[in-house]
Amino acid sequence: MISKSIKTAIICSIILVSSCKEDTKATDKLMTDNVLLQEWTGPYDGVPAFDKMDVENLKEAVEKGMELNLAEIDAIANNTEAPTFENTIVAMEAAGKELNRVFAYYGIMSSNVSSPEFRKVQAELAPKLSEFNSKISQNEKLFQRVKAVYKASQKTPLEPQAQRVVDLTYKGFEMNGANLDADKKKRYAEINKELSTLYTKFGNNVLHDEENYVTYLTKEQLGGLSEGFIKSAAKIATDKGQDGKYAIVNTRSSMDPFLKYSTERELRKQVWENYYSRGDNGDEYDNNKIIAEILKLRKERVGLMGYENYAQWRLQDRMAKTPENAMGLMLKVWPASTARVKEEVRDMQTIANELGDNITIEPWDYRYYAEKVRKKKYDLDSDEVKQYLQLDKLREAMFFTAGELFNYKFTPVEEGSVPVFHEDVKVWEVTDKDSGKHIGLWYLDTYAREGKRSGAWATTYRSYTSFEGETNVLASNNNNFVKPAPGEAVLISWDDATTFFHEFGHALHFYSSNVKYPTLNGGVRDYTEFQSQLLERWLSTDKVINQFLVHYKTGEPIPAELVEKIKNAATFNQGFGTTEYLASALMDMKLHLADPTDIDIDTFERETLTKLGMPKELPMRHRTPHFGHVFSGEGYATAYYGYMWADVLTSDASEAFREAPNGFYDKDVADKLVKYLFAPRNAMDPADAYRLFRGRDAKIEALMKDRGFPVTLE
Template sequence: MTNPLLEAWDTPFGLPPFGAFTDADFGPAIEAAMQEGRAAIAAIADQEAEPDFANTIEALETADEPLDRVLGVFFVVSGADSNADREALMRDLSPKLADYSSEIFANETLFRRIEAVWDKKDSLDLTEEQERLLYLTRRAFVRAGAELEGVSADRLRQVKSRLAELGTSFTQNLLADERAWIMELDEEELEGLPSFVVSTARSAGKAAGAGGPVITLSRSLIVPFLQYSPRRDLRRRAWEAWTSRGANGGETDNRAIAGEILELREERAGLLGYDSFADFKLETEMAKTPKAVRDLLMQVWEPAKAQALADETRLTAMLHADGETGPLEPWDWRYYSEKRRKEEHDLDDTELKPYLQLDRMIGAAFDCANRLFGLEFEEIEAPLYHEDCRAWEVTRDGRHMAVFIGDYFARGSKRSGAWCTAFRSQKRLDGEERAHVVNVCNFAKPAEGEPALLSYDDARTLFHEFGHALHQILSDVTYRSMSGTSVARDFVELPSQLYEHWLEVPEVLREHAVHVETGEPMPEEMLERVLGAATYDTGFQTVEYIASALVDLSFHEGEAPPDPMQHQAEILEEIGLPHAIPMRHATPHFAHVFAGDGYSSGYYSYMWSEVMDADAFEAFKEAGGPFDTEMAAKLEAHVLSSGGTEEPSDLYTKFRGRLPGVEALLKGRGLAA
C-alpha cells in the first residue's frame, strides 16, 4: 500500500495533498521517514571518504528532508485543527522524535566527522554562509551533548525524551480546559454588551451545541466580555475560569508538570556544564546572559509600574462611583479601563470595529508589503486542512515568492493565541524551494452571512503575524536550517513587532479602514482618536507582560523551585505587582514556557525585540517616511532575507548602523519621562 504523505505531491505549488490522506497515514509516514533519516545519517557517518563540507555538513542538511516534510504538515494541523487521533499520535510521537534527535546528536562517528571539518575550516575556502552553517551545526551538536559519554549521555537522552512528553501533556491539558468551559448567558445577562459581542456569543453557543449564547475561553470572546459586561459577578466568574486554565485539579492540571519540567531543565543544564538553564538557553540569544535580560526588564518595569498604579487609582474611583466597595479587582480592570477610554478618547470597539473588516485588514497588510517590498498577492484554490483557511500566491515582478495561508477564526480544535508556522521554509540547496507559510489566529467567527469584524488589538495581531510571514516569504538563503525565522528567539520578534507600526500609519487606515455598510473611510476625527489612544493602558499591558517575563527568568536562573506556584507568588510580591493586574500568563497556562523549550528563559524576547523595532521604525521616520524605498530595501537585505546567516547584532547594525537603546521603546509606549 502507498502512503500519500510519502509520495510526490502533485498539487498546486507542491502543497500538502489534503484530501488524499487521512490521520491514519501520519503515524506510518513518520515512522518510515525516521527510518529513511536513520539510513541517511548512517551513510554520512560511516562513509569511507574523508570528511569535507559537502559530504558531511551539507549532507546533514538534507538527511531529514522526508521527515521534515511530513512533520511540517502534522505539526501545523496538530496545533491549528487538533482532534483525538492527532492528540494521541502527538503523545506517542513526542518521546520518539526526541529519542530520534538524541540518536543523531549522540552519534560519535558523525560528530568526529563534524569536528574534522571544523578543525580544517580555514583551509576549505568556504563562503560566509557555509562558515555559518558549519559553526551552527557544530554548536548544535555540542549543546545537545555530543561531547558527553556514558551515564551522562544516557541520562541526557532520558531527560530530553521526558521533557518532550511533558510539553505535549501541558499543551493538551490546556486545550482540554479551554474546550471544557463555557458560561451560558440568558437574555438578561446580555444587557450592556455591544451587538458584536452578543452576535459572537450566539455563534459560539451554536458551535458548542448550547441552547443560547455562551462565553468561551477564546481570547477574542472573553476579553470583550470582560471589557463590556456590567455584571461584576459574571466578569469574576469568566476571569477566574480564564486564569485557572491548567490549575483545575484532576487529569488536566499542569502544576505538577511545570514543576517536573523545571527540575529536568535544571538537570539538563547541569549535565552540559552550565550554572543554570537560563545560562544555557541565553548563550545563543542576543541577550547572552540572565543579567542582561533582567537589566532590560527592570529599566522598563519601574516607569510602567508607576503608570499602572496611577491608572489603578483612577479606575478604583470609577468603581466606587458605581457604588461598589473594596479594591479594584483583576476582573474589573478591563471594564473600567474601557469606560475610561470612552470618556478620554471618545472611542470604543462598538464604534471602531465596523471599520476594521477582516478582509480589509488582510488587504492592508498585503498593500503595505507591496509598497515596501513589491510583493503581490493573488488568492488561489488549493488543498487546505480546514474550510476556514485561505491561500494566496505571493509573487514579485512575476516571480513566485511563496504561498501564504491564513487561518483566522477561533474554534475548539485550535489552541489559543496566534502564531506563524510553515509547511516548509525557503532554501536553494539542491534546487530552489519557496516557503509555504501559515498565519494562525483566533479571531471571533461571525454568524453565517455576516462580515468578520476585528478589534484594533485583533488588527494589530494580524499585522504582527504577517510580519513573521514576511520573514519567511522574503528569505533568500542557501540552507533551509538558516532560512526565514530560524534566528535567535530575541531577534525573531523584530520583523513581526516592527510590522505592527504600519497599522498606525494614517494613510493606511484612511485607505483600508472603511465602514462595513457604507464603504465610507474612517472619519478623520475618529482616526485621530484611534491614533491618540495608541498608548492608552500601556502601563497595564507592560506590567502584566514584564511580570510574566520576570517569573520565567527567575524559574530558570538557579535551582528549580520545589513549588513553582509559591515561587511565582514570591516573585510577584518582590516586584510589587499591583493587586488588580495579574501576570499575563500564569504558570499553569504559560504555554510559551512549558509547552516546549521555545520561549523558556525567553519570554523577555518580545521586549528585547521591541527595543529594536521601535528604533527601526524611527529609521523610516528619519528617512523618507514609512514607505521609504531605500530603508525598505535595507530592511529586506539585512533582516528579512538573511535568516540566521549572520549574528543578529551584526544584521541589525548593518541595517541601522548601530545597536539601539531603550529610549525609543519607552517613548513608543508612552512611558518616557
C-alpha cells in the first residue's frame, strides 16, 4: 500500500517546489471532502460508501484519481535506478488505488443506478479517460522500462506468477501501440478518444430505448399470462403512473415470458418489435451510423500496427488465437443448429395448424408455440416447472453448491451494517466452512428497474491479491428479474435459473482467486465464461433438485415424474438457443472482418444472415444496433464467440465429473477444478490449466452431444 506521504512526494516531484505545499493541502482537502476518493472504512476490511455516493462528486473524483495515478506512473517512468521487476512492474501493480475506488462507484452509477445526470458526466469523462489511458500506454520511458524487465526475464525467468505479469504487461503495451512512431501514436490516441465517446453514446441510446418503449395492457389483454406476472406488470404500471394498466417493459426478463404465454398475437408482435428494434428506430437514438464509425476507427487503429483487421489483432492473445479458428468452431456447429430449427418450426407449425390458428410461424410466435410443442412432446409445461423455481430457494441451492465444491459458507450480514446503493441490494459474508476464515462479501442486486442496464452480470469492487498482504473479495451479482408484487414469491424460468447459476459461477471464480498481483485477476475472454458456464450444470443435479426445487405455495418437493420430464426435454429447443446465439457471434466476427469503408449496417446484417442461411423465424440474440457486448466497449468485440469456445470446455469438463465415482460432487475432481480452473485466474495459460485438470485438450464431441446434435464431424 502506497502511503499518503509517499503519494504526496510523488505529486511534488512533478510540480514546482514552491507550489507543493499549497497543492498538497488542496489534495488533502479533496481526499477528505470527496467520499468517492476516500479509503473504504468500516467492517470487512473496509467497504464502499455506496449510501453516500453522489453524481455531483463523480467528475471531480475521476479527474483527481487520474491525476494521482499519472503522478505515480511518472514517478515510475522517471526512476533513475535501473529497471527491475520490483521498481517497475510491482510499482505499476500498486498504483492507482484512489482511481480504482472511484471506478467502483462509477460502475454502479453506470450499470445499476444510471440517471440523466450521470450520463451527462459520463459523456464528459469518456474522452478524458481515453486520454488518461493513452498517457500510460504511450509513455515511452515507462515502456522502455517494462521492455527492459521483459527482455531480462527472457534470459533469466522469474517465478511463474511474476513472469506471467511481466509477459502480460509487455504484451499489453505492445498490442496498444507502444512500438509505434510518434505520429502513429498520436493518431492511435485520437482514435481511442473518438471511440470512447461513441461507446458511451451507443450504450446510452440502448438504455433510452429500453426505458421509453413500454407496452401497456388492459385487463382484456392478459390472456395466457400467469397470476404472478400479471401482478408484477400491474405494479410496474402503477409505479410508472399508469394505475389500472399492466406494463411490459422493454427488457428480456419482461419480454421473454410475455412472448411465451400471451395469447394476444398482435401484442406479441409489438413487444417483440420494441425489443429487437432497440437502437434501430431511425431517430436521434439510432445506433447504425455509430456502429459504422466504430468499425472504421477500429480497423484504422489496428492498421497502424500492421494488422489486416480488428479480429486478427484482438484474438492473438485469446485461446482461439486467430479469427479462422473461432469461425471454424462456430461453422462446425451452425449447420446442426439451423437444421434443428427447421425441425422445431415444423413441429410448431403442425401444432398451430391443429389448433386452427391459420398462421405461419413468425419470430414473435416462436416462444409461444415452442411451449405448446414442449407440452405435447414431453408433457412438460414451463409454467408448471416455474412453480418450483423460487428465487430464494435457488439462491440457497447456489450456496449449497458453493459449500460442496469450494467449502464456502454464505451468511447474511446484519441489515444496515454494510452500505448499499439501493434498498433491493442484499449482502452476505463469505467464509470457509471449516476454518471460518473470512473470504469476502457477496452483494446481490436482483431486480430490474429504470436506470439499470438489462441482462445479468458479475463484477468485483475489490479482488484478491497477496503482493501487499492478502485482500478480501467484494463481489456482486446483478440480475434483472421482474420484481414481484408485495408478498409474492419470485418465480423464474429454467433459463433464468440457469443464468442465475451462471453469474454466480463468475462470483465463485472471484472468491477462489489465489493470485499475487492484480493483473492476474484479469482473464482471457474466451476462457472466462467457462467457469460460469460450468457451474450451470449443478442446477440439474439430483442434490439440488431434490433439496431446493419445492412448490412455492405448498413447500412440496418437485415430483419425480416432472424431474424426469425436465431431463428428457434437456435438449429441447436447442435449435433456437444455439442459432440465435451463433448468429450474433458470427455477425460480430464478420463485421470486424469486413471492409467498413462504405458499410451500411442494416444492409450488411440482412445480407450476412441471408448468406448464412439464417432461419427467418427467429432473430439474432443481440441484433447489431443494440449489441452492447460489442459496441458499448471492446470487452466482447470479436469475442462473442467465446461463449461457445468456453462451452466446448464446459461440456468436456462435465464429462470428467460424470465419469467420477461420486459424479458432480466428487471431491477429488472438485479439488482439481478449484486448483487448476478457478484459483489460478490468469496466472497461467488457460490451455495449460485445462490440460492439468483434464489430462488432455477439450474435444467438441461432448458439446454436440449435450445439445442433442449429430456427433459425427469432419
